[in-house]
Amino acid sequence: MNRFSKYIDKCIWIFLILSVLLLCYLFPYTADDFAWGSESGLALWRSGYRDYSGRYVGNAIVLLLTRSRCLRMLVMTVFIVGMDYMIVRISNCKQYTALIIMALLFAAPKTILRESIAWTAGFSNYTTSITLFILYIYLISAFFRNQNVSKYRFAVRAASLLLLGYLSAMVVEHVTIMQIILGIGIAFYAWIKKDKFRIMCCFYPVGSILGAATMFSNGCYAAAAAGTDFYRNIPTGPKAVYDKMCLQYFDLLGKEMILDNIVLELFVAIVITVLCFQKIGEGWKERRYVVEAAVMLVDASVMYGLLTRINTSWSKERGSGKYIDGLVNAVFWLALFVFTAFIRVEERKKTVMIMSLFGIACADGCLLIVSPISSRCFFAGYVLLVWYCMECISLITVKQELRTLITGISLLSACVVLYMNLHIYGSLCMQDRQRLETIQQAVREKKTEIVLPRFKYEDYIIGYTRTKDFLPFNDITSDLEISYEE
Numbered sequence: 001m002n003r004f005s006k007y008i009d010k011c012i013w014i015f016l017i018l019s020v021l022l023l024c025y026l027f028p029y030t031a032d033d034f035a036w037g038s039e040s041g042l043a044l045w046r047s048g049y050r051d052y053s054g055r056y057v058g059n060a061i062v063l064l065l066t067r068s069r070c071l072r073m074l075v076m077t078v079f080i081v082g083m084d085y086m087i088v089r090i091s092n093c094k095q096y097t098a099l100i101i102m103a104l105l106f107a108a109p110k111t112i113l114r115e116s117i118a119w120t121a122g123f124s125n126y127t128t129s130i131t132l133f134i135l136y137i138y139l140i141s142a143f144f145r146n147q148n149v150s151k152y153r154f155a156v157r158a159a160s161l162l163l164l165g166y167l168s169a170m171v172v173e174h175v176t177i178m179q180i181i182l183g184i185g186i187a188f189y190a191w192i193k194k195d196k197f198r199i200m201c202c203f204y205p206v207g208s209i210l211g212a213a214t215m216f217s218n219g220c221y222a223a224a225a226a227g228t229d230f231y232r233n234i235p236t237g238p239k240a241v242y243d244k245m246c247l248q249y250f251d252l253l254g255k256e257m258i259l260d261n262i263v264l265e266l267f268v269a270i271v272i273t274v275l276c277f278q279k280i281g282e283g284w285k286e287r288r289y290v291v292e293a294a295v296m297l298v299d300a301s302v303m304y305g306l307l308t309r310i311n312t313s314w315s316k317e318r319g320s321g322k323y324i325d326g327l328v329n330a331v332f333w334l335a336l337f338v339f340t341a342f343i344r345v346e347e348r349k350k351t352v353m354i355m356s357l358f359g360i361a362c363a364d365g366c367l368l369i370v371s372p373i374s375s376r377c378f379f380a381g382y383v384l385l386v387w388y389c390m391e392c393i394s395l396i397t398v399k400q401e402l403r404t405l406i407t408g409i410s411l412l413s414a415c416v417v418l419y420m421n422l423h424i425y426g427s428l429c430m431q432d433r434q435r436l437e438t439i440q441q442a443v444r445e446k447k448t449e450i451v452l453p454r455f456k457y458e459d460y461i462i463g464y465t466r467t468k469d470f471l472p473f474n475d476i477t478s479d480l481e482i483s484y485e486e
Contacts, residue, residue, distance in 0.1 A: 008407070009095040016102055017081055019418045023106075024076035026425040028432035029066065029473070031463030032121040037066030038472040051223065054215035055125060058171040062124035066473075072120060076127075080105070080117070083131045083383065086138040090352075091390035094403070099410040100393075103417040104386050107263045108379075114460050115376035118425065122376045122462070129175040130380040132168035133359075134387070136161070136179070136204055140186065144197055158200060162207040169211025174366035175380050176215060180208045181362050182355060189351065224370075233371045245368040253364060254326030256378050262305050264385060265332070269302040271392045272339060278396060279343070287342045294342070297335035301328050333357075345395060356388040424457045431455050432464075439471075442480060449481040 035041055041063050044052055049059055065072040084101045091097075106113065116126040143157055165183065169176045183205030190198035224232035235244040276295045280288050305328065308321075340353045360381040367373045398406060435452055442450045455464060467482040 012095055012098055012411075013081075013085070016084065016098060016414070017077060019414075019422070020077045020080050020102070021073055023418065023422055023425060024080070025069065025073040026422070026429040027072075027076075027118045027120070028425075028428050028461060028464065029120060030461050031119060031466055033062075033066050033119070034466065034469035034473040036062045036121060038469045040469055040472075041066065049218065051219040053220055054170065054218035055172060056170045056215065057167050058125040058128065061128055061171075062121050065120050065124055076117075076123060079123075079127055079131045083127075083134055086134050087387050087390055090134070090138055090141055091387065091394045093390050093394045094398075096403075096407040096410045097390055097393060099407075099414040101386055101390065103410070103413040104264055104267065104389075105383075106417045106421050108382060109260050109375065110460050111260070111375035112379055112382060113421075114462050115374060116379035118460065119376075119462050125172040126175075126376045126379045129168065129171035130383045132164065132171065133175065133179050133182075133380075134383070136164055136168070136183070139164070140201065140204070143200060154200070158203045161200065161203040165204040165207025165209075166211040166214075169208045170215045173215070173370075174363050174377060176208065176212050177366050178359055178362040178380065180205060180212060182359050183208050185355065185358070231372070235369060241369055244371075248368045248371070248373070250322045250326045252373065253367065254322060254329045256375060260309075260375075261378075261382060261385075262302070262309050264382065264389075265302045265305060268336070268385065268389055269299045271389050271396070272298060272336070275343075275392050275396050276339075286344065290342045291339055294335045294339035297331055298339065301332035301335070304328050333361075349391065349395070353388060353391045356384045356391065359384045424460050428455055428457055428461060436474060439474075439480065439482065440476065443476055443478045447480060449483070451483050451485060454484050 029037065044059070045063055049056065053059060061075075065075060080102075084098050084105070087101055088095065088098050105117075108116075115122045117123055139157075139161065149157070165179070168179060183201075187198070187201040187205055190201040220229050220232065223229035224234045225236060227233065227236075235241050273295055276291055280291070308325075337354075337357055340350065340357060343350070345353075363380040363384070364378060367377050432455075438452065439450065455461070458464065465484050470482065471478055471480065
């Protein structure tokens, strides 16, 4: 039976790797990818991204991935499946949860999916940054389990954490801030507990701070604070900051953090409800009323989100809707924190669960005072909430006779979600190739302009109609004007 279980585990990972490989190959290049993959991207690199961006590592990744589709496919698969694998190992879950994680990642709202995974430029910043942070958690957890090492290995580990912190801090700004805060928090926790490994915990936050200093030394951030940056804007003065925070929260964060992520939030509600019922029956008698009340508030918040997303016309027509959304969002997260704080679990497990929630607060809280922001900025919080769910699932006792059924349901869910994405992006890939063939034919016929049909699933990609760098990206020399049907 043990050998059969190992065989099933291997099959799960092979299935996920092959599925994600194929899916990542199908993603079309789009929007800023055209600029990064042409001379414009090289010009930015040669200028050292002066006054453009301090995302030096993220920019380097997108420069590479826009020059080879096969390289992009491999790197994307390593990051996506690697993130899945590390979350399973960190949370100490069974291997079938890898299927659940993958299903949740690709069941993300299409605005998050298209900007954080399917879009190469978005992936290079938003998926890589949170995966590198998960890598730190994975490494530090492994180091804690094996502390009896030689001085040489200790030095290698310390240098690795320092380098990881430095490089990962130059990918995307709000994740940089989050990793500094959580890195310092983990180091502080280790010092309080007088863990003999506490010195090791200091290298990552030190590297992160050095990386942040390098990132924010780029002139674009000073220009943003001064209001002269071409893209970013940061308010100055107490009133401006307060007004900006209210605007950002009620217009964007109030719905992005829970209501638009209704699939994941529904999964959260189901998991903590099952956990609550099971553990109260097994001895969670203390504080049970607080825990039950927190679960009820989470469930009620998710029910509100579900109903308002089904009846979208009612959601749009109500005048005070965004304020109700903001209130429900606050209730959901506060109730989830109370639930985590009051449940009776092993101290280190509870610390990890609270840390994941605090990471969401840090990553998404940074977005209150900057603009512009979009759905991709919430991908880090989305992944951290998936991780939180896995920590909760690891606490649920599953009987052996139910494990096969749950594995089957997990496999079915992953198959359905991945098939839907393969169908959508397979269609987009074909349309993208047809577009290129049509343009090449128009160039051969020396046409001066061409009107192309719009893509069928255009909601699942971003900015494919931006054609400024499309021709040089595909090594086409022509003054052909490209437009799309209305």
